[in-house]
Amino acid sequence: MAQKNLLQGINDGLRQAMEKDPRVVVLGEDVGLNGGVFRVTEGLQKQFGAERVVDTPLAELGIVGCTVGLALAGMRPVCEIQFDGFLPAVMDQVICHFGRMRNRSQGRNSLPLVLRAPHGGLIHAPEHHSESPEAYFTHTPGIKVVIPSTPEDAKGLLIAAINDPDPVVYFEPKRLYRTVKGEVPDAYFETPIGKARVAREGTDITVLSWGAMVHTCLKAAEELEKEGVSCEVVDLRTLTPLDWAGIAASVEKTGRALVAHEAPNTGSWAAEVGALIHERLFHKLRAPVQRVGAWDIRQPLFQLEKYYIPDAHRVVRGVKKLLSRQAV
Amino acid sequence: MASADQRGPMPLTTVHEAKTQRLEILDVEGRADAALEPKAPKEKLLEIYRKMVSIRAFDERALKLQRQGRLGTYPQIIGQEATQIVPACCLEPKDWLVPTYRGQGAYFARGMQLRYSLLYWGGDDRGVRFPTENNDLIFAIPVGSHMTQAAGLAWAEKLKKTNAVALCWLGDGASSKGDFHEALTFAGVHKLPLIMLIENNQWAISLPRAQQCAAETLAQKAFGYGAHGLQVDGNDALAVYKAVSEAVTRGRRGEGPSVIECLTYRMGHHTTADDASRYRSAAEVEGWKAKDPLSRYTKYLKAKGLLTDADVEAALRDAEAMIVEEVKAYEAFPKPNPLDMFANNYAVAPWMLVEQRAELEEVLREKQSRAELPELPPAEGRFP
Ligand SMILES: Cc1ncc(C[n+]2csc(CCOP(=O)(O)OP(=O)(O)O)c2C)c(N)n1
Numbered sequence: 001m002a003q004k005n006l007l008q009g010i011n012d013g014l015r016q017a018m019e020k021d022p023r024v025v026v027l028g029e030d031v032g033l034n035g036g037v038f039r040v041t042e043g044l045q046k047q048f049g050a051e052r053v054v055d056t057p058l059a060e061l062g063i064v065g066c067t068v069g070l071a072l073a074g075m076r077p078v079c080e081i082q083f084d085g086f087l088p089a090v091m092d093q094v095i096c097h098f099g100r101m102r103n104r105s106q107g108r109n110s111l112p113l114v115l116r117a118p119h120g121g122l123i124h125a126p127e128h129h130s131e132s133p134e135a136y137f138t139h140t141p142g143i144k145v146v147i148p149s150t151p152e153d154a155k156g157l158l159i160a161a162i163n164d165p166d167p168v169v170y171f172e173p174k175r176l177y178r179t180v181k182g183e184v185p186d187a188y189f190e191t192p193i194g195k196a197r198v199a200r201e202g203t204d205i206t207v208l209s210w211g212a213m214v215h216t217c218l219k220a221a222e223e224l225e226k227e228g229v230s231c232e233v234v235d236l237r238t239l240t241p242l243d244w245a246g247i248a249a250s251v252e253k254t255g256r257a258l259v260a261h262e263a264p265n266t267g268s269w270a271a272e273v274g275a276l277i278h279e280r281l282f283h284k285l286r287a288p289v290q291r292v293g294a295w296d297i298r299q300p301l302f303q304l305e306k307y308y309i310p311d312a313h314r315v316v317r318g319v320k321k322l323l324s325r326q327a328v
Numbered sequence: 329m330a331s332a333d334q335r336g337p338m339p340l341t342t343v344h345e346a347k348t349q350r351l352e353i354l355d356v357e358g359r360a361d362a363a364l365e366p367k368a369p370k371e372k373l374l375e376i377y378r379k380m381v382s383i384r385a386f387d388e389r390a391l392k393l394q395r396q397g398r399l400g401t402y403p404q405i406i407g408q409e410a411t412q413i414v415p416a417c418c419l420e421p422k423d424w425l426v427p428t429y430r431g432q433g434a435y436f437a438r439g440m441q442l443r444y445s446l447l448y449w450g451g452d453d454r455g456v457r458f459p460t461e462n463n464d465l466i467f468a469i470p471v472g473s474h475m476t477q478a479a480g481l482a483w484a485e486k487l488k489k490t491n492a493v494a495l496c497w498l499g500d501g502a503s504s505k506g507d508f509h510e511a512l513t514f515a516g517v518h519k520l521p522l523i524m525l526i527e528n529n530q531w532a533i534s535l536p537r538a539q540q541c542a543a544e545t546l547a548q549k550a551f552g553y554g555a556h557g558l559q560v561d562g563n564d565a566l567a568v569y570k571a572v573s574e575a576v577t578r579g580r581r582g583e584g585p586s587v588i589e590c591l592t593y594r595m596g597h598h599t600t601a602d603d604a605s606r607y608r609s610a611a612e613v614e615g616w617k618a619k620d621p622l623s624r625y626t627k628y629l630k631a632k633g634l635l636t637d638a639d640v641e642a643a644l645r646d647a648e649a650m651i652v653e654e655v656k657a658y659e660a661f662p663k664p665n666p667l668d669m670f671a672n673n674y675a676v677a678p679w680m681l682v683e684q685r686a687e688l689e690e691v692l693r694e695k696q697s698r699a700e701l702p703e704l705p706p707a708e709g710r711f712p
């Protein structure tokens with residue numbers, strides 16, 4: 001075991017997957033010689049060569065379309081889209097092909113591929129470099145969406161994603177790349193896809209979150225503890241397929257749920273999680289589910305970003321609002 | 329011997345032939361080929377000079393500001409002064425200016441105050457104030473996503489019979505995007521007054537030109553769409569001037585789109601967030617210094633007797649004074665009010681925005697009551 005940051009966890013996972021399976025190839029803009037703009041793929045081209053760690057031309061739809069072809073023909077491609085804000089250009093392949101290939105080929109073809117992209121804001125980056133587009137993907141059937149919030153999960157989830165027989169979108173909370181450290185097993189291991197993690201135990205309310213926002217929620221939970229409120233913070237880790245059993249276990253215990261995330265609330269994955277809880281656990285709830293997300297507006301440039309993406313204060317407000325409501 | 333049911337030999341026929349030419353007028357010493365020298369008025373030539381000097385000085389200052397923590401991520405344009413300034417100076421205000429994110433020079437050449445460039449790269453949404461009398465389009469950060477829009481702009485001008493053209497900048501990297509193909513497909517079919525100006529600065533972050541596309545030139549891509557194609561020494565202000573002026577004339581005459589590949593060099597890092605020493609040699613950068621667009625152009629103007637040493641000094645002094653003013657104005661801007669972000673999202677803000685803005689107001693008041701937030705300037709922009 002070694003102390004690593006999130007970025008090193010991902011790098012570790014990629015390296016070990018490539019060592020283990022010669023079919024794994026990495027492709028994307030600047031991923032080779034430059035090691036990626038965040039250095040996530042640092043050292044990989046040196047170790048595995050320019051045929052397996054490929055600097056591509058500037059063409060996102062080309063990267064992802066080729067990734068589909070590579071996967072169809074037996075490779076295990078891991079492609080990178082440099083920033084979340086450049087994902088919209090690849091949605092043609094994601095929506096029309098990723099999740100549909102297995103079904104429309106009547107099970108003959110599958111797409112064991114991974115699409116990696118950084119996720120989220122608050123790193124003072126330019127426009128389109130700080131977005132949280134997960135709902136566009138979770139809305140698409142046939143694909144899996146994962147997002148780690150600890151270095152250990154970063155490694156284990158990536159290895160699981162690479163080994164998964166279906167296409168997996170792997171989001172990397174970029175604000176955590178170098179700010180979160182933790183023990184990461186040296187061995188090759190998988191963190192199971194479809195399993196949430198209780199990041200902090202509590203009894204009064206379940207706070208569900210993912211990615212960098214998990215850490216914001218943990219901070220909020222600490223503040224709330226001082227005021228006598230016990231929050232259970234659940235890190236979903238996999239957005240689709242959701243760990244319903246894990247969510248239900250926590251919400252049944254606390255009787256209250258809040259979903260916190262970085263994207264605008266309308267049509268968000270938080271909306272889906274909230275709807276599921278209402279549909280299935282209505283009788284167990286002591287108050288309606290509350291969402292804390294970004295506003296329904298274009299994400300502003302970085303001067304105002306911290307007023308757009310919820311901070312711990314807004315999570316605390318959300319929890320208090322929820323606690324103040326009568327049982328339905 | 330061919331039998332009765334066999335055809336005789338059928339040599340392949342040539343159905344299309346194209347040759348890609350390169351235009352160079354100034355050599356590295358700034359000496360012009362007199363036969364090619366464009367007929368530009370003296371005032372125009374000097375205007376271009378002063379603007380190139382100013383944008384070079386600005387770029388150096390902006391880099392310093394970023395390193396001092398007074399500016400966010402900034403994309404330098406040093407080395408690309410000719411491809412930034414000159415094309416913009418070939419246009420009329422009615423023509424569409426469609427730069428990239430590396431486009432401060434183009435906007436500046438059209439009259440934008442550089443304080444707005446600083447404001448934008450300082451993370452403030454108010455930094456996009458272009459002169460209202462121009463058709464200047466706001467740049468896009470997703471590379472290449474502006475190219476089909478430029479075709480649409482050119483199309484509209486054709487339909488409106490304004491005789492205006494659209495000039496679209498793009499990088500060598502952007503020329504790989506599918507959007508490039510689609511923009512030129514439309515522009516060719518509809519004979520649109522579109523100029524695609526490729527600033528081939530040899531790099532797309534860490535990817536060298538040779539790995540971007542296997543074609544020998546990017547200019548030759550033009551021929552796949554029925555467009556005019558030309559390669560130009562992009563560090564030669566006169567060649568850029570001539571190529572763009574001619575493309576504008578073709579556009580105004582209804583002769584369709586042009587692709588101009590300008591060979592230039594990104595002398596700086598990709599942006600201030602990049603470290604180019606990881607992927608390219610200092611020797612390569614050094615080699616391009618000899619082709620510096622500003623010094624070649626300066627030598628040319630001096631040799632022509634259009635510029636004296638005193639003029640050069642004055643131009644530098646004026647540029648410095650202007651930049652001091654712009655930096656001062658940038659830093660004197662009141663911080664944006666967080667409520668500003670709710671303005672201008674819809675023509676009329678719907679109910680949820682009204683509610684959410686009110687919620688943010690509450691949040692801000694709470695933060696102020698805990699002294700986490702200073703007094704705020706009044707909110708700007710139209711709302712609801
Ligand atoms: C669609 C998209 N992909 C990736 C990026 C990240 N990125 C910003 S600039 C750039 C390279 C652009 O190269 P080029 O088109 O040659 O322009 P230059 O930066 O050299 O001016 C990349 C990959 C982006 N902004 N948009």
Ligand SMILES: [Mg+2]
Binds near residue numbers: 527
């Ligand atoms: Mg370039």
